[in-house]
Every structure is written in C-alpha cells, then in structure tokens.
Amino acid sequence: MYSNYLKANDIGIAVNPKHVNFYNNIESGEKKYYSRLDTSAFGLRLNLDDIDGKFKNFYNVGSIPKDSQWSHTFGKDDKYRIKIANDFATRQSAYELIYRLYREKGYANPNDSRMWLSLYNLLPDTTTLVVLREDEVVGTLTVVFNSSLGLPGDKLYKEEIDVLRKTGRKPAEIISLGVADKGRRSSQDILLKLFNYVYLVSKHLKDATDFVITVNPHHAAYYHKTLLSEEWGPERAYEKLGGAPAVLLRINLEIPDRLRIPDRAVAEPHVEELWQRTLYRFFHTTEQERKILPNLEMQLDPMSKEEFYCFAMAMEKTDPWDHTGPREKSYLSGYHFKETMMGIGGAVCVPGFAGAAVA
Numbered sequence: 271m272y273s274n275y276l277k278a279n280d281i282g283i284a285v286n287p288k289h290v291n292f293y294n295n296i297e298s299g300e301k302k303y304y305s306r307l308d309t310s311a312f313g314l315r316l317n318l319d320d321i322d323g324k325f326k327n328f329y330n331v332g333s334i335p336k337d338s339q340w341s342h343t344f345g346k347d348d349k350y351r352i353k354i355a356n357d358f359a360t361r362q363s364a365y366e367l368i369y370r371l372y373r374e375k376g377y378a379n380p381n382d383s384r385m386w387l388s389l390y391n392l393l394p395d396t397t398t399l400v401v402l403r404e405d406e407v408v409g410t411l412t413v414v415f416n417s418s419l420g421l422p423g424d425k426l427y428k429e430e431i432d433v434l435r436k437t438g439r440k441p442a443e444i445i446s447l448g449v450a451d452k453g454r455r456s457s458q459d460i461l462l463k464l465f466n467y468v469y470l471v472s473k474h475l476k477d478a479t480d481f482v483i484t485v486n487p488h489h490a491a492y493y494h495k496t497l498l499s500e501e502w503g504p505e506r507a508y509e510k511l512g513g514a515p516a517v518l519l520r521i522n523l524e525i526p527d528r529l530r531i532p533d534r535a536v537a538e539p540h541v542e543e544l545w546q547r548t549l550y551r552f553f554h555t556t557e558q559e560r561k562i563l564p565n566l567e568m569q570l571d572p573m574s575k576e577e578f579y580c581f582a583m584a585m586e587k588t589d590p591w592d593h594t595g596p597r598e599k600s601y602l603s604g605y606h607f608k609e610t611m612m613g614i615g616g617a618v619c620v621p622g623f624a625g626a627a628v629a
Contacts, residue, residue, distance in 0.1 A: 340565040341402070342467075345459050352463045354471070355398040355410070356571035358580070363407040364400050364446075365391070365581075371448040377511040383584035386446060390414045390422050392581060394572035395476065399467050401460045403451070409460035411447040413468050415476055416440060423484050425510070427503040427518040434480055434520070441520075442478035444468065465497065466553045467566070473523045474559070475567055481521040484508065490517055496549045497521050526550045 341353035355361045365385035372378035372386055390396055391412060401409035414421055416435070421443040423431055434441045447464070449457045472478040482502060485493060493499040503518030529545045545551050554562060573581065 340569060342463075342562070344463055345456070350401050350403055350408070350460065350463070352399060352401050352467055354566065354569040354571075355400045356569055358574075358577050360400055360407065361391075361398060361573070361577065361581070364398050364410040364412075367407050367410055367450060368446045368448045371450065372511070377514060379512075385581075385584055387581060387585055388422065388445075389585070390419070390445070392573060392578055392585075393417065393419070397468075397471055397476075397570065398446075399464055399471070401449075401463060408451045409449040409464055411464050411468060412445050413472055413478075413481075414443045414445060415472075415478060416442065421482065423482050423503075423518060426484065426506050426508060426516065427482070430503040430518055431482055434482075439479045440477060441480045441482050442472045442476065444481055444483040447483075462549050462552050465549060469523065469526065469553065470559060470563060471566060471570075474563055475570065479523055481519075481523065483519050483521070484516045485519060487515050487517050490519060493519050493521070495547060498525055498544065498548055498550075526553055530556070 341351040343351045353360075355364050362385065365387045369378060369381075369384055369386040373380070378386060391398070393414065395415045395417070396412060398410060398412040400407045420428070421431060421441065422445055423443050431441055449460050451457055451460060468481075472481065483493070483499075487505055490499075490501065494501075499519040499521045501517055502520035505515055505517050507513045508516040529541060529548070529550050
C-alpha cells in the first residue's frame with residue numbers, strides 16, 4: 271500500500287484518545303501520551319511493513335462476494351459475457367481499464383491508484399457494466415443517475431441539462447466508456463451490448479428518460495448515426511480530460527420503442543430507414559427483455575462499506591479528485607461516508623473528506 275510508494279518502514283501519527291482502538295486494530299505499536307495546546311492526544315507508531323498484509327483483512331475486502339452471478343454470453347463462440355460490476359474486483363478492473371485507455375489517449379495523468387473514478391462512482395445508484403473475455407474486463411461503461419448532486423456533465427453543461435430537468439425529464443449520464451479489444455467487429459459487438467444493457471438498466475429499472483454523454487466532437491457523428499443522438503451542448507474544453515474538446519449529446523430513451531415495428535411490411539419508409547442504420551435493430555426484443563430484466567435487477571448492488579472506503583482512498587490519487595469541488599465532497603461525506611466510518615471505528619475520516627464535511 272502506501273509503504274510501496276513512500277519507501278518508509280514506520281509512520282508516526284497523533285490521534286484523539288477516543289480513536290486509539292481504531293488504529294490498534296490495524297497495528298499495535300508504541301504509544302506515547304503527550305499534550306499540545308491543551309488538547310490530549312496519543313502519539314502512535316505504525317509499522318508499515320505489517321499494514322499492507324493486514325489491510326485486506328481489516329477492511330474485510332476478502333469477504334466481498336466473488337463474481338458468481340448471472341451474465342449474458344455473446345459474440346462468436348460466446349467468447350464474451352456482459353454483467354453488472356457488483357463486486358470489488360470487477361469494479362476495480364473496470365476503473366483500471368478506463369485509466370489505461372485514458373492514459374493512452376493523453377486524457378489522464380499518471381496516478382498511484384492506476385484507476386479512473388470520481389465521487390459519482392461511489393453513489394449507490396451509479397451502475398457500471400462490464401464485458402469480460404474469460405476473466406478479463408475488455409469493455410465497460412458507467413451510468414450516473416440524476417440526484418441532488420447532479421450529474422458529472424453539469425460542470426460544463428448544467429444550463430443545457432437543466433432544460434431536460436425543467437420539462438420533467440429524468441436524465442442519466444454515460445461516463446467512462448471504453449473498449450480494449452481493437453478488432454473492429456469485436457469492438458462493435460462490445461459497444462452494442464454495452465449500449466443495449468445500459469438502456470435496459472436506465473429506462474426499465476431506473477426510470478430514466480434520456481441519456482446525456484460528453485464526447486469528443488470527432489466521435490459525435492457515430493452517435494448521431496447509430497443511436498440517433500442530437501447535439502445538446504456546444505463544443506467546450508473538458509478540463510477533467512486534460513482540456514480535450516467535448517460536445518454534449520442527448521439520446522431520447524423512447525426512440526428504441528418507437529422504432530420497433532411488429533409488422534415490417536407496413537413500416538413507413540423513413541422509419542424503416544432509421545431502423546436499418548441504428549444499433550437499435552440489434553437490441554433485445556420486448557419478449558427477451560422480460561426474461562433479462564429480473565436477472566439484471568438482482569445484480570444491482572451498491573458498494574459495500576468496505577468497497578466504498580477502499581475506492582474513496584484510491585480516488586484521492588486521481589485527476590477527477592483534483593477537479594471535485596467542496597460541494598460534491600460534502601454531499602458524499604454526509605450521504606454515505608459518516609455511516610461507513612462510524613461502523614468500523616468511530617468518527618474517523620478518509621484524508622480529504624474531513625474538511626469536506628464542514629465545507
């Protein structure tokens with residue numbers, strides 16, 4: 271863990287006496303009582319060589335269920351399967367894949383966690399889908415649902431997204447979309463399944479009405495053609511991605527149902543033309559959806575307290591953390607983090623969240 275980067279064997283820390291038991295659970299060490307500015311405190315020595323080995327057991331990461339739930343196979347010889355990331359290892363693999371792809375494109379700076387995630391990934395409704403080839407994550411996307419925290423795109427396009435909210439729409443945002451398989455056919459198959467399943471989760475299980483997605487302007491034409499998106503916000507520089515250009519797209523989630531025509535013989539010519547050039551023609555039929563949705567719903571599982579803590583710690587080493595404002599940090603601190611910390615050792619905060627709680 272931290273000893274790998276700091277190259278130190280011991281660390282000293284001053285804590286409130288009420289919190290000593292919390293640190294004792296990690297590592298018993300020398301304790302020296304002292305007083306400073308009329309505030310009682312304990313000085314502790316923690317052995318970093320031992321902490322790395324105890325970290326997983328203490329935060330119970332090893333008890334997080336393994337990937338043993340339902341998934342859907344597809345592709346030639348069923349070499350791929352798609353599922354919701356609902357365990358620690360799968361979520362971690364998804365965040366690592368996006369980090370690697372963003373590093374290749376120059377969107378992300380190096381960080382010690384080697385993951386790409388933000389506060390929005392930690393929200394209980396946020397859902398990450400993954401495509402696996404054997405046990406390797408080769409494609410992923412994450413969908414964030416509207417809440418009082420808003421959406422990630424609000425940083426650049428709040429006024430445009432508010433247009434949807436003010437008319438009673440329920441926008442959800444697709445973020446962290448990436449595919450590692452480079453073959454054109456494989457990439458298209460993976461993208462198709464990711465879009466199909468994020469549509470099922472968002473429209474049928476979360477009642478979203480629209481997707482918004484921030485993309486590079488060079489890729490906008492693909493979304494216009496295959497998903498019938500419309501440009502919803504002008505080109506702007508996306509600071510979070512190293513200043514890369516971006517445009518906001520909107521996808522109406524009612525479109526797939528409108529294009530489903532039971533009797534192809536009487537289809538209106540323009541509707542038939544739209545259907546043939548979109549990915550929607552490959553989406554599951556209504557009957558297939560009825561069989562898939564109960565399995566998907568059972569997979570929806572928010573992060574456990576242990577996962578939340580581990581990813582919150584890792585997130586502080588990432589670019590998205592640097593672009594996270596005090597309002598967002600405060601929201602998450604109050605929403606989930608206080609309960610998490612009270613459950614495992616008293617009022618102890620992950621570094622960086624302590625100040626956010628009172629921001």
